[in-house]
Amino acid sequence: MTTRLDHLDTPITLIDRDVLVRNVDRMADAVRSTGLALRPHVKTHKLPQIAALQLAAGAVGLTVATIGEAEVFVEHGAPDVFIAYPLWVGPRAAARLMRLAALARVSVGTDSVEAAQNLATRLGPAVDDVDVLVEVDSGHHRSGVAPAEAVAVADAAQAGGLHVTGVFTFPGHSYGPGMPSTAVADEQRALGEAADALTGAGFDVERISGGSTPTALLTDASVATEVRPGVYVFGDAQQLELERCRPEDIALTVIGTVVSRHDGDDGTPRRVVLDTGSKVLGADRPPWTTGFGRVAGELEARITALSEHHATVVWPDDRDLPVLGSRLHVIPNHVCVAVNLVDEVTVVSDGAVVDRWRVTARGRNS
Numbered sequence: 001m002t003t004r005l006d007h008l009d010t011p012i013t014l015i016d017r018d019v020l021v022r023n024v025d026r027m028a029d030a031v032r033s034t035g036l037a038l039r040p041h042v043k044t045h046k047l048p049q050i051a052a053l054q055l056a057a058g059a060v061g062l063t064v065a066t067i068g069e070a071e072v073f074v075e076h077g078a079p080d081v082f083i084a085y086p087l088w089v090g091p092r093a094a095a096r097l098m099r100l101a102a103l104a105r106v107s108v109g110t111d112s113v114e115a116a117q118n119l120a121t122r123l124g125p126a127v128d129d130v131d132v133l134v135e136v137d138s139g140h141h142r143s144g145v146a147p148a149e150a151v152a153v154a155d156a157a158q159a160g161g162l163h164v165t166g167v168f169t170f171p172g173h174s175y176g177p178g179m180p181s182t183a184v185a186d187e188q189r190a191l192g193e194a195a196d197a198l199t200g201a202g203f204d205v206e207r208i209s210g211g212s213t214p215t216a217l218l219t220d221a222s223v224a225t226e227v228r229p230g231v232y233v234f235g236d237a238q239q240l241e242l243e244r245c246r247p248e249d250i251a252l253t254v255i256g257t258v259v260s261r262h263d264g265d266d267g268t269p270r271r272v273v274l275d276t277g278s279k280v281l282g283a284d285r286p287p288w289t290t291g292f293g294r295v296a297g298e299l300e301a302r303i304t305a306l307s308e309h310h311a312t313v314v315w316p317d318d319r320d321l322p323v324l325g326s327r328l329h330v331i332p333n334h335v336c337v338a339v340n341l342v343d344e345v346t347v348v349s350d351g352a353v354v355d356r357w358r359v360t361a362r363g364r365n366s
Helices: 017-034 048-056 067-075 091-101 113-129 147-159 180-200 237-241 335-340
Strands: 012-016 062-064 080-086 105-110 130-135 163-168 207-210 252-262 271-274 293-295 302-306 311-314 327-332 344-349 352-358
Touching: 012 017, 017 048, 017 344, 048 062, 048 067, 062 067, 067 080, 067 091, 080 130, 091 105, 091 113, 105 113, 113 130, 113 147, 130 147, 147 163, 147 180, 163 180, 180 207, 237 293, 237 327, 252 335, 271 327, 293 302, 327 335
Parallel strands: 012 344, 062 080, 080 105, 105 130, 130 163, 163 207
Antiparallel strands: 012 252, 252 271, 252 327, 271 311, 293 327, 302 311, 344 352
16 A cells, blocks of 8 residues: 555545544533433445444434445445435335335434335335334424424324334534524424423333534533534534634545646736546535635635636735645535545545545445
8 A cells, every 4th residue: 555645646535534533522521411312324435334333322223324335334234224314215215215114224204204104115014124214304494393393293194104203403504604503402302392292192202313514512411312413524614714613623525636737917916726626525505604615724725616627726925826736625515425425435544644545434325
């Protein structure tokens, strides 16, 4: 294995293992101190190696986005997976869920009477093998029912023979300046109302599941029983702008080479161009962010434009402009997207390359 980064061609998707481990342990300790369980969302990293670190640090199970992701992590030893989205299950998906349930504890989300009935019918004799949580909308307005409607969905699931274990939500509106505290309050209120309604209807509510990276450290055990943050393992430019992580918490960057340089003497912006475009960084940019990513060590620099293979970085006037051939560490805006764009990541410890990890769950979108 090449142990010098300067011998590798850019762009390089790089994980600092020392920072990664620190992030994993810090979140595990913080959540444990609140009395909540941690069920991290592994769609962020898609790497069994990191899931193993999270489970060793005390995670009660893993959250995944798709059946395909669940298959990858169960194959690598995960004992408990939660597919935290409302599923509409066809015959092939039902067969895959049955195979998974023979190997691990599997729970899935649902947010409609029709989907619950369909899931129960598709699973047939295996209906007892898959747990169900009802999704409620706590303000993100993507999926999920109003808390008052949770009982109807749970009744349909139970009537079909499914085991209803609780409720969950995604406070996605926490991804906005000044919004994490508001989103936590909304989340707790929605989860509490739904859980109380289910309990009043005779359901044994074992799990009340919430949390995102912006809200995880603000959530307490007054209502929720578990949280499902994902991005915390790496951090990204969005989390920096939301002040939910610090520069020293960034565990994943993309190394790019300066391939073009312009000092602005002709009246154009003072800028450099890197070989790290949208095909490696991802082009996800919420309207409140100040660029398409940040440059580690020069956070006032702004990635103002992305092409497929190039990033335009406007450079602060009071800083030396990087020379051609120099390398910069870019912090992606949305790290989940950046990981899904590469086949493997390079892992360093104490500045030396120590491993390369294949992104095993990449592209497992169904």
